[in-house]
Amino acid sequence: MTSFENPFDCEGMWLKGNLHTHTTVSDGARTPQERVADYEAKGYDFLALTDHDRLADLAPLADSRPVLLRGIELVCANPTGGPGYHLVGLDLPEAFRVPRSKQIQTVVDAILDAGGQAVLAHPYWTGQNIKDLEVVAGAFAVEVFNTTCEVCIGKGMSAVHWDDLLARGRRLLGIAVDDTHHATRDSFQGWVVVRAAERSPAAIMDALCRGRFYATCGPTIESVRLEGNRVSAVTSPVARINFICNGSSGRQVRSGDGAPITQAEHTLGGHESYVRVECTDQAGRSAWANPFFLR
Ligand SMILES: [Zn+2]
Numbered sequence: 001m002t003s004f005e006n007p008f009d010c011e012g013m014w015l016k017g018n019l020h021t022h023t024t025v026s027d028g029a030r031t032p033q034e035r036v037a038d039y040e041a042k043g044y045d046f047l048a049l050t051d052h053d054r055l056a057d058l059a060p061l062a063d064s065r066p067v068l069l070r071g072i073e074l075v076c077a078n079p080t081g082g083p084g085y086h087l088v089g090l091d092l093p094e095a096f097r098v099p100r101s102k103q104i105q106t107v108v109d110a111i112l113d114a115g116g117q118a119v120l121a122h123p124y125w126t127g128q129n130i131k132d133l134e135v136v137a138g139a140f141a142v143e144v145f146n147t148t149c150e151v152c153i154g155k156g157m158s159a160v161h162w163d164d165l166l167a168r169g170r171r172l173l174g175i176a177v178d179d180t181h182h183a184t185r186d187s188f189q190g191w192v193v194v195r196a197a198e199r200s201p202a203a204i205m206d207a208l209c210r211g212r213f214y215a216t217c218g219p220t221i222e223s224v225r226l227e228g229n230r231v232s233a234v235t236s237p238v239a240r241i242n243f244i245c246n247g248s249s250g251r252q253v254r255s256g257d258g259a260p261i262t263q264a265e266h267t268l269g270g271h272e273s274y275v276r277v278e279c280t281d282q283a284g285r286s287a288w289a290n291p292f293f294l295r
Pocket residue numbers: 073086121122
């Protein structure tokens with residue numbers, strides 16, 4: 001059994017960040033300077049600039065308060081003949097060169113070889129299914145929520161894609177991102193909260209890769225614990241808390257009278273391969289903790 005680290009059992013500081021952002025370096029409506037200032041004004045601790053096909057120059061932004069991560073988004077070919085992927089690379093060196101081949105695995109491997117990390121971006125929006133996704137190895141996370149995909153065409157939520165991969169035994173984390181393109185309409189609606197040892201790119205990436213974070217569109221997850229066969233969660237006031245497992249296992253908890261709840265628990269039956277917690281508040285905004293693997 002290999003589980004990620006539980007951010008609620010770790011030491012460290014909680015840092016809020018957006019891991020998918022476009023600027024005028026590609027098709028975003030705001031310059032890198034404006035984008036960083038926008039997120040700084042909203043209290044974000046870190047921001048990944050992930051323009052299409054090009055790395056933003058972070059040197060002029062060196063004095064920004066948010067920790068900046070150098071990233072990129074690349075459209076990649078699908079070996080199954082299905083729709084092309086959007087792949088986000090995070091924490092890339094300035095010298096990163098986009099590989100000539102756009103085959104998905106070649107691009108993932110190039111990102112990893114350069115010391116970065118790869119994210120499967122917005123699979124619902126891209127039109128991918130499990131057959132498209134299970135052939136890709138090495139991505140550390142999938143976008144369980146993407147703001148611009150939600151506000152533009154209502155396809156921001158890729159929880160089913162994540163669960164399909166988890167049910168097949170893939171150790172994949174779930175992140176929420178804005179994928180900001182417009183000036184304002186797709187900002188500040190999906191983010192991650194990371195438990196990091198310090199405010200630095202290395203510490204933030206380390207915490208991300210260890211699973212020391214949760215993803216959210218608004219609710220706060222105060223704790224998620226697995227003790228024996230009992231899973232428990234404490235959250236900000238929400239309408240429902242789901243314990244999501246493979247197949248038809250799991251449980252939804254809500255109050256009988258529609259009043260908000262702030263905690264729930266679930267007893268596992270012993271046959272589940274993973275369990276994760278998600279909650280949704282009365283405004284319809286969700287948050288997602290990362291999975292525990294049970295076998
Ligand atoms: Zn994309």
